[in-house]
Amino acid sequence: MAMSDKNVTIGEDNSIFAVANSYTQKYYLNPIYKGLPEDILEEVQKICVAFVEECGGILALRFAEDGLLTLNSTHDESDYYYDDISAGLISRRIERENEELFEALGNYYRVKYLDLPPIEEE
Secondary structure: OOEEEOOEEEOOOOOEEEEEEOOOOEEEEOHHHOOOOHHHHHHHHHHHHHHHHHHOOEEEEEEOOOOOEEEEEEOOOOOOOOOHHHHHHHHHHHHHHOHHHHHHHHHHHHHHHOOOOOOOOO
16 A cells, blocks of 8 residues: 655555655654654654644655655645745754664664664764
């Protein structure tokens, strides 16, 4: 079963972690990650929903090829309320405030799906 949100297609792609869509007011968690601790999943949902409530558009949390968790924001061309600059600033704030969580999730992905060692803290 695949879900498609504009530029984000979800199905067999395990690099998609979660998506929130302000247009459909829906949140999606990739089912392969439902085994993670509930408090982590709730925190990720809060992050995604808060972003789209504040900025609008669609937010996808996706693992990059190196295993880092990234925030990718898109919007409908007709959405004149969406502000790319604000969305970028809020994305960076979220990454900074949740650095430890994102690093832990990235290491989980690296070990489980990429067969790579975790990134060691400096």
